[in-house]
Amino acid sequence: MHHQPENNEMTAPRELEILKTAYNAAPVGLGILNRELRFVMVNERLAEIHGVPAGEHIGKSPGEIMPSFAGKIEVMARTAIETGEPVYDAVITGADTSCPEDLRVWDVQMTPLREEDGRIDIVSVAIEDITGIQRREKALRQSEARFRTLAETTPQLVWTAGPDGEVDYYNERCKDYRGIFRTPEGRYEWSPVLHEEDVRPTVEAWRHAVMTGEIYQIEHRVQLADGTYHWHLSRGYPVRDEHGRIEKWFGTATDIESVKQAEEKIRKTNAELEHKVDERTRVLARAVDRLEEQSEVLRSIVDNIPVMLAFYDSNGNISFANREMERLLGWSQEEMREMDLEAAMFPDPVYRREVREHMMEAKPGWRDLNMMTRSGDMLQASWFSVRLSDGSQIGIGIDVGRRKKMEQDLLRLAKAIEQTGEGIGIFSPEGEVIYVNPAYERLSGYRRDEFVGKKADELTDYFAGSDYRSIIRQVGEEGRQWSGVQKRRKKTGELIDIHMTISPVHSEAGEIINFISVIRDITGEIKLREQLSQNQKLEAIGTLAGGIAHDLKNILTPIVLNTEIAMMDLEDGHPARMLLDEIMQAARMGVDLTNQIVTFSRRNLQEKKPVRIETVVRDSVDFLRSVLPSTITIRHRIDARGAVVMADPTQIKQVMINLGSNAGHAMREKGGVLDVALTRETLDAKAASEISPDLCAGLYVRIEVKDTGTGMDARTLQRIFEPFFTTKRKGEGTGMGLSVVHGIVKDHKGAVTVRSWVGKGTIFTVLLPVER
Template sequence: MGIVNGSVMNIDLSKIIDFAALQKLMESLYKATGINHALIDNNSNVLTAVGWQPLCTDFHRVNPKTCDRCLVSDRYILEHLNDGPYVGYECPNGLVDYCTPVIIGGEHVANIFTGQMFHEPPDLAFFQRQAKTFGFEEEAYLNAVAKVKIIPRERMPDVMAFLAGLAGMVGEMGLLHLKQLNVEKELERTVASRTEELLESEAKFESLFQNSPDPTWLMNEQNLFELCNEAAARILEYDSTDALYLTDPADLSPEFQPDGRKSVEVAAEMIALAYEKGVHRFEWTHRRKSGECFPVEVTLSRLASSNKKGLYCIWRDITERKQAEEKLQYSEQRFRDVSDAAGEYLWEIDANMVYTYVSERSVEVKGYRPDELVGHTPMEFMPEEDIRSVGAIVNKSIAGKTAFKLQHRDITKSGETLWEEVNGVPVYDSSGNVIGLRGTGLNITERKETEEKLRKLSQAIENAGSSIIITDKDGVIEYANPAFTQMTGYSFEEAVGQTPRLLKSGNQNKTFYAAMWASISRGEIWQGKVIDRKKDGSFFPAMLSIAPIADESGEITHFVGSHADLSDLKYMEEQFHQSQKMEAIGTLVGGIAHDFNNMIAGITGNIYLAKKAAKEIPEVQERLINIEKLSFRSADLIKQLLTFARKDTVRMSIFSLTSFIKEAFKLIHSSTPENIELQLNAGGDELLVKGDATQLQQVLMNLINNARDAVERVENPRIMVKVETFHCDAQFIKKHTLFTQGDYAHICVTDNGCGVPERQKDHLFEPFFTTKEQGKGTGLGLAMVFGAVKTHHGFVDVDSIEGLGSTFHVYLPLLEDKRPGKALQQAVPSSQRGSGELILLVDDEEHLLDVTREVLEELGYQVITASNGSEAIDLFTAYQHKVALIMMDVVMPKIGGVKAAEVIRKLNPAIKIIFSTGYDKAANISKEELRGSVVLSKPYDVDDLSALIKDMFDS
């Protein structure tokens, strides 16, 4: 049987291969590296195996159809085993298998398989389809897929070189053991035969002894040869046994054994043990006659003879076995080298968690040499906060006899903190008890830092206020952050898989996008403004920035795009332009208001004097009164413009809006063409508001004038004015976000005129915007309405349909329980005359100075005049004991009224002063500068002026 018969095919391989030891070795390899295997003989018997995947065993090998695919893989591998040291094949079921043959004595007896792995992350869609196709339970099947190891293709040459080397080693050891088995069997037969022959004949024993294939000799009590066989003489390179007899046994060994001890001393020790124990086996190094040393395994047996002391020695050349062991050690070293290449160090700890072995790689990882770690526990090198959690995991592994994987921090020899990833497996004794752990450690500090950076970057992108998307190189969206959803209305699921074309608005042409794509394809960053479209179809302006993302080779793989919504910016720009218009109006109005009011003041003064002169002529009186009204209305118009431009003070009082509208409506109605039907529906309720009567009168007038122009070409023109209470509820606020809940006075002005086109509605209240033909509108009427209503904390809205008419809505906040102020209820007193008091009148406008002097003299006062502040100071210095009151313009050349008043008050702090002013920025007089004085705006009513002077004299 076996090699003796010229074949090993029929021998029991377990007799020549230690499968238990091989199984443990491969289990350790699998636990440390994830490399599985199966040793299968030619009769398909599994001799050793570890790590075989349930994806294959529980699914593919069970289903008849997938099993046929597996058999295709098996046949391919077996048919191509002679093509090289190993063969690999990707099974149609999706797994990759490798195989290398085991050869013993030139005969193929078994195969070592590895595989059931992936070289790349699995295509889950493929396995989902496969589960449906072959009726596998999808979740269990995909869980089995997830357990399959992923080993990069580039690692397989090293892995298969190791397994091929292991197969060769197994073959060589098997061959050696087979030879040894045959020799042992032969020896057993020989010894048995010779023992029997020895009993029969000494000659037969001699023959048997000499023909033994193993070197054998007998040694006497003096440790000299008594018998030697031919095998011993041949192997030791002596010509004959006689020559060997003449040799001192000490000459058959080198001076020193491999452990450094002298051979003579070791030999004496081994012989003594043999005499003591009866049989003693040990390894030894012999030396041939040529001087070559070689390893042997020696068995010394004490002779059983009662009358003769000696030793029977048989030894075997174990050179081949030693070489096989060296190959195994080399293979183990290669495994260590693979671990080193992966940046890992190897370690072993006992059941007390004390290091018993650490590889040299620990210096690079931890900074400690192996001898500085052995004898210590891993916890001694950890921060305190990690010790408990790590200890719990390790203890659980020992108790449960399971592998573990964990990450923890270590403190290096230099005091730095690093992150380490540790993989470990239990180590067992012969009884199956856990006696420790072994595994690998890897410095993952850089990986942890990278993961933290990625986490922060991911969080920053997720929480960014700008919309961010990432596309592949073809522009297909792979990621969109929450701001994208908020800005565009598209969810993450709706966006992914699409291209940015889903935002295309049509405002940019093909040339625009072609230039953009060309720029980013060259690796350049593109930035510019675009008009995009939201999911709801609305457009929005955006600042778009696109940057390419390249791999290590510089090839563009992705693009990242950032969107910033410019809607608010556009609104702010429009507001800025609006404020510029308002500033221009303010500059214009402020420039003319002072002079205009001075002229009006001169006109009204002359009218007063003319009325006095023509008081006996009713027709003239009536005309003068109308001119006076027009003059004051002109002044009110300037005041409106100043208020509109925010350059005048608003005078608020509480009054009944209902009554006020009715009175104002009478004046407006009288100036409205008779062909226009003008109606008022004011109801009976008194609606109390706090407002400036002049401004609100202008609001109503401007709205009716606007309506009057709108119905100019209508056959039956109608204008309806309505005043009512309006309650603003939550539903109304949803549509009109500027409102707050409460009660409002609602003024509606409705016409059946031409209406306003939809595109122009947003511009109606802008200054200088008009829909009227040239010469018929300034574009300020509705803008003044808007400004005045806003000053009253109210709101303006418009409903209009082109060709059918418009309704303008004014909403003013109502007061709850107030009564109209006295200002509107009291009649203006008639002019009050003076008693000859001396008034110093100061104004730089000559015509106004003359008219006002005449008015004051007509009222019964004496008047002296000055044309500027400097003259006023001189005159007051000369007449300070006679001057009872000063009426002085604010803005004048040389020295203005305020500065002149400061000098005058030093002469007489109690002097009474009336500051008169048109409009100018310098008119903003502080309380400190007034010091009890009053300000009278030009133009002023003579009755008001006379009452004011009288009050100041009486105070």
């Protein structure tokens, strides 16, 4: 008996038939060349690629079938036969047989086939025409490892199944999916790869195809390796034997996710278009219904719009004018319809003709016109005309007289801001500088371009530590003006005091759109106030001291007189005489002190006369040389060019001796240098007021007494001219020396200033007016 093959086995002829079917159905051109490089077999795809029927290939060489490709094909085929090694993915280019000027690109593979004895007699040729694929930027790509069968050359998921519908093969693309796996029994499990909602319809469609033999086709969602789902189109085709029985199912699954997304977009777009069409239809219907209503509304707008509207007919005559034109010109609409309105508005015929030409041309752009009103006044207006489809025109006019006045007012305001003496700056709500005027530049020392575009955070040197941002924030939150005194550092490094006012600028809606800062340099004013306050304090102290001195003098005078009389009555050896001497010495010291107080208070008016100041200063320097220790070097520079001052020479010497004595006291421990300088100096009003509020402009002698002693701190300098204030130890002084200096100098209509540095020394400067 002959062995009967089981149902799931195929005879060699049938396998060959199936393979031939697959061979001929392959989308790749396949052929067999013998050792003499003659075709012994080709499929329909290869015949289609060559443009030569399949039967005409048999027995012919590549050179006879495809001359432009033959050389490369034959070299690859001979190499494969001689080496026994396949040639994969060789891309070659040649001319199309039917159209030589058209270049074709082929992907060629050569696979040598060995006989049982190992000899190679034939080579398998696989050719894929990739010309179109390259032009379309190749939508499909071969898998990493090509199979030797048709299935491994397609970028799709390829599968096969037996006649019972059980899948027995997947190509390498199955690795791109999650859920396809092989059971220990060798069966493929594929349902887990499907979306749970698509499993049942897919199984039912596959079962129906297997039972009926119909082509299997379904769209379903397939899970990719990354866990996402893509829509796929799955197709299965049965391969039948000569009796019509299904022997094999060949199938593919194609990713159509982009198609699905495009379809969804088209669906949504169509829905939106339909909705918009419906909506537009309804709008048009409403528009038709409301056309008559809108006509009335349009008439109302034309009559109430705050611009002039004039309608010109095709002949250039004004056929209609609105109420704004009536209001501005003074003629009623009825009067304008019955009169030659153009002649009334433009009495000059030449000018009238120019206006008519401008309006009839209807060119883009505005033109300013002067129009005569009913009252005879000229109305400045800017006009623009628009041509309508029927040849008529609409003229649109705007009263620009008010606008031009506003422009002039703004120009005057801008000039005033540019020329004002106070610094004005405009800031944005965020604190960014938008504008500063020239006075702001002069006051700060910075140019405008160094301010504009910067915020306070970027101008830390100028703002000198002032918390400008918090002030801006406070003004913004409260919406109120802020004023105060702050410090600023000029570009030169000079620190100045300014009075600043910051005001918010509100829009019509009430929002803050800018801040305006107005600043004024008050450094000199503050110094003057401080000097004035000091002078007033010294004046008050002097008044008080003068009254006290007068009373003390009245008390001390009888003490001195009676003590002198008592001493005259006593003998030299009398025991009480020693006590009376001490009383007399103390009383005389009290008298001297009261005289100094009187001098300080300027109540002791001495007669003044013209004095050559150089002589007085030289005498004073000579006296200081005799009384100061040798550890102190005295230098002098006297050059007053014969200046004469109205003064009491004795008091001037007292000033010099007091200043020299104080300098000597400051250098008593370590010694030093005492510099005395006498020069002339002319002061203008500003320089004089900066030194002292009472000082007038004019010519002065400048006496400068400079030492290299211990110096004084700022607190000591504030009180240095106060009576009875002293830095000396008890018994070394009364504290009246500098008070007397201040009183004498003020009495001579001069001024005294002091500068001092702790550990470096002190400079006293005395200014006395020169007598002309």
